[in-house]
Amino acid sequence: MASVTRKKNVLQRLPMILLILFILWFLLTFLFNPVFTIMKDTFWVDRQFTTDAVSKILRSNRALTAVMNSVILAIVLTFTINIVGTFIVLVTEYFDIKGAAILRIGFMSTLVFSGLVLNNGYLYVYGQNGILTKLLLSINPNLDPQWFTGFPAVVFVMTFACTSNHMLFLRNAVKGLDSSVIEAAENLGSSQWQILKSVVIPMLKPVLITLTIMSFQIGLSAMSAPLMVGGSFQTISPLILTFSQRPASRDIAALLSLVLGLAQIVLLIVMTYNEKRGNYLSISKTKTKLIKQKINNPILNTVVHIIAYVLFIIYVLPLILVVLFSFMDTQGITQSILSMDFFTLEHYQSILSDAGNLQPILTSFTFSGIAAVASVVFMLVIVRLVMTHRKSNFFEGIELAFYIPWLLPALLIALGVILAYDEPSALLFGNLVVGTWWVLPVVYLIMMLPSTLRYLKSAYYSFDQNLEDASRVLGSSGFRTFWQVIFPALLPTALALIALNFNSYLADYDLSVFLYQPGRPTLGIAIRENAAPGANVDAVAVNLVYSVLLMVVSSLVLYFVYGRGTQVGEKRSGFVRASNRKRGRK
Template sequence: MKNKFGSINYGQLLLFVLIAWFIIAFLIFPNLNVYQEIFFKNGSFSLDAVEKLLSSKRAMNSLTNSFILAVSLMITVNVVGIALVLLTEYFDIKGAKILKLGFFTTLLYHGVVVASSYKFAYGENGLVTNVLANLFPSMDRGWFHGYWAVLFVMTFACTSNHILFLGNAIRKVDYQTVEAARGMGAGAFYILWRVVLPVLKPTIFALTILTFLTGLGAMSAPLILGGPEFQTIAPMILTFSKSQTSKDLAALLALVLGLATIILLTIMIQFEKRGNYMSVSKVKSALVKQKINNKFANVVVHIIGYVLFLIYITPVALILLFSFTDAKSISTSTITWDSFTLENYARLFTSMSALKPYLVSVLYAAAGSIGVVALALYASRILHKYKNSKLALALEYSLLIPWILPSTLIAIGLVMAFNIPRLIVGNTVLTGTHWIVILGYVIIHIPFTMRMVKASFFSLDNNLEDAARNMGARPFYTFRRVLLPIVLPSTLAVLALNFIKILDDYDLTVFLYHPVYQTLGVVIKNSTDAEAGIIARAMTLVYSVVLMVMSGITMYFVYGRGSKEK
């Protein structure tokens, strides 16, 4: 069969039709349906939802709070994130390797696990609160909630991108420019401000926009720590979505969040096109860590480094420690030698009720990560083989739709689109089924997976495929036996990262899951509620430790092992 793609067999055509159906059914239709539900609910154009939103004090306060949080995080996360990178990569700090281990804990846990961990450490019955209450008996034990608690947690939880991307960028700074500035009499901090940081501006700007978007769509921290006085958009969307009469408000809030995301990403792209901060040196030399000659400044920088280390390591250490203690110790945040036990871990493997959320999450994570990798592999193959085709370009842009939409809008779109039988999915109802949860996971991980898998395909030598074709190999055989083995290592790394991210997901799952099949993210969130039992709290600690161990192993094989091999 001949067409714009050249020679293509019926099997390839069927796969292309299936991927086109997936894009139309799950990436385009649900989002268009959101607009229809908001503005054309009764068949005619109406702004009733907008009027309800503007007249809802709770909704407007949540919008205001989200933007306040987003702007605040732009400042605090950059200050802390840049400080972490300078402490571990730029300045010569004693014990920098130990500090780096503490700062890298943000890569081990995220989302609802982070929020619950900080609440366990700093909450009303947390160990830190107990220590402070002993020092200051008149203090309010419920001090850790509201705007400042959310800002504190998210500031230290959102620096993982700085650790990864800004750390990588600063290692590429040309040391010759630093030496030249020093030769002209410039001091260490002047060089940092006028020579090093300008080179990092594109990365810092991109991270700033991503931080703003993270704050704008924050779910877990405001939900767990915000309290009634600090509610943001995402938790409010969740609240409205549970009521049949206010689902249009939930959809409209999600739409506002989506529009804000699109506008900010557009601004980021435009600024990146205008920016030019690259080093002009033709021969670059590796950056050498800088000593701080001023004794007072050196002491201050060291103190800042170790204070930050304590902040990062405290929640992780307490979770690990108390996961091996009995119920009384967990409820009172006190430890004695008699408190230690393996009962909590034994319960994970002997009690089906304790093991069930873990099994459910593992099955969902496996299905979602394998599904999105399979989709990305085939789509990347099309983009690589038919890169000059307009249809291939349309395919690429269509698969990037989830990149510009927050997970809350994607979830609301899926729920509202498939809560009734739809012809496009065989007249079935997907809302409340396992399939819609897996679809949600696949959709939100498409952009990252596509970006990584596509990069692997475009690094292939085209002569390999030509040689296989000349030897009479069919396209599928060439893909399976020649191309796939080459891209498989990086593909498996992406699959592992997606698996870990899905395991404890809450922000998307809470909209889509079936109550009978609660995932780890949902169970961990529920354990932070006041009415949660002590067994549930104990198991949350065990779940968190297991998740962190799995994340650590994954990060080692994806990043650490690769760097050693190089």
């Protein structure tokens, strides 16, 4: 009898044991082993410790210049992104600015017009054959056609491309400000500038610190902008790509990746330290909704309006021109002329009917979609395990392991996967990653895991535990409780994360260029190849159509998830709660 009981207990625990084994295999295969391999290949050669890679970098002016350029770019972007990002949030959410709703749409366009597509759009406006460049040449024929290149061009593009985090996180923080505190400061005779400096900014300080660290990190690991508009201005990430393609210099690429990883670990420590300092919360127990502040000084009010609309034009001009010129024929594109005489749908027909042109779109949609859905499903399981074993050091360790991609640059993990599995490996059951298509969505998945886990865990904390307890009291199994009670409550967050993850990697280039299969290029790879200096006008037209299709898909995903998907999740959650109440009465 005791033997039968033990067998029954083992069978009941078997799914959990298999799940834990799968999680440990995943962490070992795709996180620990790639990082260990980079460390080994960098400092362990011919079974002995060596610092040859360090010596190579110190002797390489190119590598040292790239490191210095990345540091300078990161420092400059920390100021420019924060200044522009904070300004556009204040003029749309804090100050009473005419047309704020239209401005907000323009400033949030980088949510669907970003990455390599955005860089390509800026090239089409400011590049050698860009609209603005041709206009300036008509005014000043002595102007260098390649004026938009180098460090200033990279800073300009990345400043306006990387304010999405401000429009997401800082905007929510501003909308959550306590209006009563601002009114109290006004009653004490404080000026608008004093209130902004001494009341508003301190309450936003935790978010601003995080955004500052994120801006520095973005600049430090910049790749797309330096490749597209950098010219001779080279940073670490493109150099890692160049060195990784040569077997003799892969140790230098690995060491540069470790430099990026170390910098990000330091940044995380600084961010955590600053978050623990001080208390920046409002002291009001009952918050009142923020009332937009009208700028009292008429001259300052006019200046702020002018700056806001100039920035709006900078944001939307590349997007609008990309859309309009996607409907022009090759002659109109070549001459940079918008006219109904050049109107055509030929480019769209060519993309949608030609399997070769359509393939990069389908590949990116498939890879990004698989990774986005899998990341949310996987982290739902991990969150459930972590939250049901809160006192377990083992599961706490598993949770911390999934945050590793936050500590390391994506290039380090991509390079680590290449170095670890360029030959058949027992961890991959005798397979290797070279020439395989599945490695790219897997690495997409890895990079999505930390933020997905963090947001789902936050959503889980806001879940009413009494509902789960009631379900168990009514006799529901753990799986049924999760599926019918917990999952509907997490569904809106899960859908939102799928949308954000999907859009984030839809036009990815940084990871794709390391891991894509030559016969199966992604959208980012195709756009980069079509944007090369020697590309013909047909390639430019194809990029325009790619950009428009990408923006349409990204916009639809955001709409269905935020506009409709969340409502569906909320309806399902309400339906399930009602059903559970009925079962309880029965």
